[in-house]
Amino acid sequence: MTNILIRTLFLATVAMTVDILWGYLGILTFGQSAFFGIGAYACGLIFTHYGFGPGWALAALTIGIASAALVAAAVGWLAFFHGVSPLYASIITLALPIVVTQVIFSGGNFTGSSSGLSGFPTYYWPLNIWFWIAGTFLVLTTTAGWLLVRSDFGRVFVAIRENEERCAYLGVPVSRIKIMLMIASAAVASAAGFGYAAFSNVVAPELAGFQLGTEFLIWTALGGRGTLLGPVFATIGIDTMSSWLSGTLPFLWKLLTGVAFVAVIVLLPRGLAPIVGNMMRRLLPTRTAATRSVTLETATSSGRGRVDEGDVPPLRIAALSRQYGSLKVLQDVTMVGHVSELLGIIGPNGAGKTTLMRCISDGSERSGGTVEVNGVDIGRGAPQRAVALGIGRSFQNTSLFDTLTVAECLMLSRYRIDGAPLSHRRDSVVLPEPALDILRATGLDQRLGDETRFLSHGMKRGLELAMVLATEPSVLLLDEPTAGLTRAERMVIGDVLTRLKVTFGMCIILIEHDLDFVREISDRVVVLHQGSMLMEGTVEEVVASDLVKAVYAGHQTETPA
């Protein structure tokens, strides 16, 4: 029995890493068994073929961790650096255990092929010593994992899981964080594999196999994704029970586990841990979590601050085009955005306004032409590059993080500039003056501890704007910021935008359907029609134009070539 328990303690450590990747970061990975197997085989191969002793043990552990980290970096790069869908990333992790198992099979006498390696020299310590080693390893790694997911850096994981696209447009290096976490999880899984092999003195291809990789997912789902302790206890409970049932009820136990898995997924999609948590809260009603109080502080300028007039305009777009197959959505768009200017972009539905915003804020979007921000070409870079150069973009539909609080959303927006601690939470949010301005104007400064899903639509729009301003942009792209707002809320936003322009010298590019709002606050207007610039001029010129009236009235109009 102790033998089984020691094995499950090593496996529980791996399940904990699966929970961090899947439950917190949203990466459905089948590949953790491969890293467990790599660690186990590093031990088996070195003890069998090279030597045994403290030095060799340390070498095997180091080689196992380094190999797993290298493989994880390669898999992470393939899975996350090519803009592939999450499904494709999961398929890559699914292929990994199959590949590693095949490598083991083809290793002949060196890897022991399908029989694996056994009987190699190892530390034949009493079981209670191994139990303490495995238990301490589990407690230490789980504590580190717990500190990590509860830290401000851990909140970034949740933000990525909930809204990866928004994170990218806030400048959060999503792919790099995913790869880093994958490498760290692989290292822990490999160390667990090493421990398991040194204890059991048997390694077999199954340790790196697809079945074990899937079992980790099942244990995590049963225990409760995103709870950390749930998967640990589920692994210990189910693996121990499985070992016992496989002896007394051979063939039936797998069916029972499968049925339990399906039942929990259907009836309790969040797993068993939340139920246990609720029961504990009922039994210990006085131990409610205290709401953290977070304060606001003014940031000292990170270098952008007020934008001053220079030779280089903050935004210069030349001959920009965008095609989807043969459909030309934008053609030859050329415009300049100046310091302290609010440039309204108007045009009927489908004119290409949102596409233009996408092309300015993401280098991979446009088909041709150039976009320069503060004199630097954004090239083909991801949204993070545009953010780093000074672009801030808000979305047409409010795009936030439901389970994050207002303060957490604001801290996330500062990730590019301030980073996030790995082991604790900060109790103050440091923001630039424009972002603080918005929070005060909308009353959000009084709601810092509230989760964003409890905010009104107007407050969500305000928070989104504050988050964009927290990244300290010099060019602000706003896609219908007043959509769905009351007149009073529209006026607040209008005042704030005017202040941003006048006081902070920002260049604001505003897409709006509300022409009265555009007329009130814009310095200049560009009219887009069927992907081309129909007209550019002052508000008065545009409003007086018969051509624009005809376009808005839906008459067929020839666009300039």
Ligand SMILES: Nc1ncnc2c1ncn2[C@@H]1O[C@H](COP(=O)(O)OP(=O)(O)OP(=O)(O)O)[C@@H](O)[C@H]1O
């Ligand atoms: N991914 C895509 N694939 C194919 N066509 C697309 C894609 N995205 C946008 N389009 C097309 O590009 C055109 C411009 O769309 P866009 O959303 O930029 O217009 P818009 O001016 O912002 O409209 P609205 O005012 O309704 O938001 C539309 O005809 C749209 O159908």
